[in-house]
Amino acid sequence: MSFEERGSEKAGMVYRTVTEVRGPLLIVEGVRGAKYNEVVEVKLPDGSEIIGTVLDTYSDKAIIQVFGRTEGLGLEVAVRFTGDVMRIPLSDDLLGRVFNGSFKPLDGLPDPIGVERREIFFSVINPAAREPPSEFIQTGISVIDGMNSLVRGQKLPIFSESGLPHNLMAAQIARQSTILGEGEEFAVVFCAMGIRHEEYEFFRREFERTGALDRSVMILNLADDPVIERIIAPRIALTIAEYLAFDLDMHILTILTNMTHYCESLRSLSIAREEVPSRKGYPSYMYSDLATIYERAGKIKGKKGSITLMPILTMPGGDITHPIPDLTGYITEGQLIVSRELHLKGIYPPINPLPSLSRLMKDGVGAGKTREDHMEVSSQLYMAYAEGVKARSLARIIGELGLSERERRYLRFADEFEKRFINQGVYENRSIERTLEIAWDLLSMLPEEELIRISEEHIKKYHRKYRLQAR
Amino acid sequence: MEKIGEIKRINGSLIIAEGLKGVKIGDIAYVGDLKLIGEVVRISGREVALQCYEDTSGLRPGEHVISTGTPLVAELGPGLIGGIFDGLERSELELWKKAGPFIKKGYRVIPLNREKKWYFKPGVKPGDRVVEGDIVGVVRESKVVEHRVLVPVGINGVVENIEEGEFRVDEPVAEVRLPNGVKREIKLMQTWPVRIPRPYKERLPLAQPLFTGQRVIDTFFPIAKGGTAAIPGGFGTGKTITLHSIAKWSDADIVIYVGCGERGNEMADILTHFPELEDPRTGEKLIERAIFIANVSNLPVSAREASIYMGITIAEYYRDQGYDVGIIVDSTSRWAEALRDLSGRLEELPAEEGYPAYLAERIAEFYERAGRVVTLGSGRRIGSVTIMGAVSPPGGDFSEPVTSTTMRFVGALWALDTELAFRRHFPAINWLRSFSRYVDVLREFWERYDPNWFRLREEALRLLEESSRLEEIARVIGEKALPDEQRLILLVSEILKEGFLVQSAFHEVDRYCPPEKQVRMLRAIMEFYRRASELIKLGVPVERIRGLKNLVELLRLKEKKGLEEIDEAEKRLIEEMEELKAEYSR
Ligand SMILES: Nc1ncnc2c1ncn2[C@@H]1O[C@H](COP(=O)(O)OP(=O)(O)O)[C@@H](O)[C@H]1O
Numbered sequence A: 001m002s003f004e005e006r007g008s009e010k011a012g013m014v015y016r017t018v019t020e021v022r023g024p025l026l027i028v029e030g031v032r033g034a035k036y037n038e039v040v041e042v043k044l045p046d047g048s049e050i051i052g053t054v055l056d057t058y059s060d061k062a063i064i065q066v067f068g069r070t071e072g073l074g075l076e077v078a079v080r081f082t083g084d085v086m087r088i089p090l091s092d093d094l095l096g097r098v099f100n101g102s103f104k105p106l107d108g109l110p111d112p113i114g115v116e117r118r119e120i121f122f123s124v125i126n127p128a129a130r131e132p133p134s135e136f137i138q139t140g141i142s143v144i145d146g147m148n149s150l151v152r153g154q155k156l157p158i159f160s161e162s163g164l165p166h167n168l169m170a171a172q173i174a175r176q177s178t179i180l181g182e183g184e185e186f187a188v189v190f191c192a193m194g195i196r197h198e199e200y201e202f203f204r205r206e207f208e209r210t211g212a213l214d215r216s217v218m219i220l221n222l223a224d225d226p227v228i229e230r231i232i233a234p235r236i237a238l239t240i241a242e243y244l245a246f247d248l249d250m251h252i253l254t255i256l257t258n259m260t261h262y263c264e265s266l267r268s269l270s271i272a273r274e275e276v277p278s279r280k281g282y283p284s285y286m287y288s289d290l291a292t293i294y295e296r297a298g299k300i301k302g303k304k305g306s307i308t309l310m311p312i313l314t315m316p317g318g319d320i321t322h323p324i325p326d327l328t329g330y331i332t333e334g335q336l337i338v339s340r341e342l343h344l345k346g347i348y349p350p351i352n353p354l355p356s357l358s359r360l361m362k363d364g365v366g367a368g369k370t371r372e373d374h375m376e377v378s379s380q381l382y383m384a385y386a387e388g389v390k391a392r393s394l395a396r397i398i399g400e401l402g403l404s405e406r407e408r409r410y411l412r413f414a415d416e417f418e419k420r421f422i423n424q425g426v427y428e429n430r431s432i433e434r435t436l437e438i439a440w441d442l443l444s445m446l447p448e449e450e451l452i453r454i455s456e457e458h459i460k461k462y463h464r465k466y467r468l469q470a471r
Numbered sequence B: 001m002e003k004i005g006e007i008k009r010i011n012g013s014l015i016i017a018e019g020l021k022g023v024k025i026g027d028i029a030y031v032g033d034l035k036l037i038g039e040v041v042r043i044s045g046r047e048v049a050l051q052c053y054e055d056t057s058g059l060r061p062g063e064h065v066i067s068t069g070t071p072l073v074a075e076l077g078p079g080l081i082g083g084i085f086d087g088l089e090r091s092e093l094e095l096w097k098k099a100g101p102f103i104k105k106g107y108r109v110i111p112l113n114r115e116k117k118w119y120f121k122p123g124v125k126p127g128d129r130v131v132e133g134d135i136v137g138v139v140r141e142s143k144v145v146e147h148r149v150l151v152p153v154g155i156n157g158v159v160e161n162i163e164e165g166e167f168r169v170d171e172p173v174a175e176v177r178l179p180n181g182v183k184r185e186i187k188l189m190q191t192w193p194v195r196i197p198r199p200y201k202e203r204l205p206l207a208q209p210l211f212t213g214q215r216v217i218d219t220f221f222p223i224a225k226g227g228t229a230a231i232p233g234g235f236g237t238g239k240t241i242t243l244h245s246i247a248k249w250s251d252a253d254i255v256i257y258v259g260c261g262e263r264g265n266e267m268a269d270i271l272t273h274f275p276e277l278e279d280p281r282t283g284e285k286l287i288e289r290a291i292f293i294a295n296v297s298n299l300p301v302s303a304r305e306a307s308i309y310m311g312i313t314i315a316e317y318y319r320d321q322g323y324d325v326g327i328i329v330d331s332t333s334r335w336a337e338a339l340r341d342l343s344g345r346l347e348e349l350p351a352e353e354g355y356p357a358y359l360a361e362r363i364a365e366f367y368e369r370a371g372r373v374v375t376l377g378s379g380r381r382i383g384s385v386t387i388m389g390a391v392s393p394p395g396g397d398f399s400e401p402v403t404s405t406t407m408r409f410v411g412a413l414w415a416l417d418t419e420l421a422f423r424r425h426f427p428a429i430n431w432l433r434s435f436s437r438y439v440d441v442l443r444e445f446w447e448r449y450d451p452n453w454f455r456l457r458e459e460a461l462r463l464l465e466e467s468s469r470l471e472e473i474a475r476v477i478g479e480k481a482l483p484d485e486q487r488l489i490l491l492v493s494e495i496l497k498e499g500f501l502v503q504s505a506f507h508e509v510d511r512y513c514p515p516e517k518q519v520r521m522l523r524a525i526m527e528f529y530r531r532a533s534e535l536i537k538l539g540v541p542v543e544r545i546r547g548l549k550n551l552v553e554l555l556r557l558k559e560k561k562g563l564e565e566i567d568e569a570e571k572r573l574i575e576e577m578e579e580l581k582a583e584y585s586r
């Protein structure tokens, strides 16, 4: 067990006074002054061990929540109090390793020995010490780079639905992401929560193939692993990410998948605690809880490294107002929305740009970073595509013939935009120049006067008409 | 008056202690060996419940609780401007210096710097009679803020002595002899309990706009100095950016920005830009008039609750010096959630959505602290506090308790619209769902720029409403099937939206639009409508009007720097329209 000081026998009063077991909760009587959030080890009669923490502590009893398998839990367990909050050992030896959601090695190698042990739950960057993220990451995917640019240190989730290619997209992003003018690659901290073996194998093979595996750390809680363990898995992942980024100056891409399973665990725990539920049975503190995970991304003034965070979640019923995507969107710096409609049309990556957003794009693009017209082109694409989609739904009612000439033009634009701009290959890695070039080709389908989100100067410089004239 | 008790139970931020005799609700206590800050929230028999403002991990029953006997207070004095504080007014810059970039628990830092010396210039002499709220002298706090040192509330008497020179905030600069002979020192700083509104002499009717430089707000849904506004919207609809724009460009003397339970990077962003951006009025950097309170989302939830009271108390303090203060809270929903969290832990009976029954009361009390007042002190010094708060409805549903309650108590509502945000129509303020109760009050201000302002505004709003109705119809039968007068309305409303309402917060010129330009732009668009209607009557097809070469000028008015440029652009368009008119009058 890696959470407490091995060998230091002093830590650890053992109690066999469990009086109640309720799901993942244990009530231990006669405990004098357990620390709030203290780690405990619970030993089952069959010799297996699971860990837990103190959830509520009284002068003479403690309520424990365990993170492992709850089958076999009974009154005859032994509970050892470690006297410390949950910590993990950290060192650069962690690179290339695979652990389960309780930080036990899954790769056959020994328990890691750290140069330092850090608390996994409470870690808050002082807002005054934050460096606003501003380095453009070229993912090679037009709809991201052109319209929802990602920057280093951003937290940008993928909102998807089951059956859609979000894993393919995440892997493509991890594979292709580079900083313009800088060769440096990301190291990946990958945290699986409740995903299927097959999905994990996909990511593993991907990282193996690209050589990222040696520079990555995997924390795995798969579909058949203990549900409550998902509460600690992402915190272990982010504690490692923080160490690699802010102690070892590395640039870390952290992928958390699937956050929907995380939230469901949180809900199970809340129900076991008999708390007053909020929307759809999820606990009222879910916003704050998610914030303690997502907000660990970022950059720090005076430090070289960064944590870029890409959580993946599936929207239950495809509903973006469901508490899981809703609260996530309230915390993250934008969202990429995977659309079933585009997917069914055969468009890859099926990201619908309209509800997608990158809040930090403005700091990462423009003159000296990508190109001076980038932000305006993006805004114009948004406007034109929205017009096109509107025309398309109108056409469904009244037929294309009922459309005005202008509406028909926008409808054509939307079709072409989906086919040529959004759509691209899984292995197609487009430069930002290429992305903007396609964008201008498409915008040239529209009358010049309609390009009002773009300055006249940039129209003169980049519009196809003027470029052709100049030749 | 310290009292020591013992922790009996710890449940998250809630601490139950025993042995604290004679404590009062609201008393601050130090909890445990780390001396975490807590506040007494309930007393029942021997048991005292405390809300702890810091992470309680590692705390154990049996550790001590020491009551200070005083409520949570704000330190008020020079040194606030340009600072960034947490909800308990600990300087985050100091914390960073002392403890490194990650927040450490139980760290004490005093809000106001005790080392720094300020040059104090007296405004009264020995022998002068002073009353509470009088200004005894001034300190230059920043390039634009003159800090007026006030006689604390409760002190009335005769100045015994007063000195000019360099002082630390906690050194006496003057002494006042009370009628009973007792002498009281006056320092550059004073304290005030944050949950109690600071007193004033008299409330005044609102009379001036808080000018924000954002067209949709100033022209259509204005806010008055001393008023209140809420900006509700789902995530990504533009609450924060709009509030940042107001923090940057509004004509408040002092801006207090409270980041309550929101993103750390947004605070970092504002902290990066304020020292660089220039205030269009003073020409000095925006940081010279701003104070930040950052209790971000991953900091302990309980301290969010304190943060907005901290902010409003500081706002009132500068109001009392005679300033117009704007306070911005992003987001009040996170504060309400902190209330809910505590209420749940106290096992109070929940009302709607788990919020406590006193939610509405608390929201109302908070917004009541806005206002334009005659301050304490001799003479008629006038100051104001304007409150603007974001509301973050779950699922974007405005009927939820915090949004619906807030809407009842504010004077202006800037309702954000997801559809508009999707098409990058920003600010995504929906013109049908928003309101302002201040329009009539502010009419006079605007009519100085254009005597027809009121009529223009009404017409424009009516046109927007009408076009929404027509769009509904067009959605069924197609725009082409509408008569030309109606298609013209659609065209003009499009121009109003793109050319007037849309305003990018990041456009070098357009991010701030002065009042004379707002009026001029509106006039140009409405004049176009008037002339175009005439053309339609003459039988000019609407397609010809849409095809006017210079029409695009109307959409680009916002990029123009001066009014002359707008005049010229309008002239070109009118000439073209005249030609069209001539063609059809023949
Ligand atoms: N006035 C504006 N001008 C340009 N872009 C805006 C404006 N308001 C909002 N945005 C865009 O919308 C995004 C979300 O805005 P934000 O204020 O962060 O939303 P919220 O606080 O409601 O979640 C921003 O990142 C920006 O891209």
Ligand SMILES: [Mg+2]
Binding pocket: B239, B240, B241, B262, B330
């Ligand atoms: Mg916001």
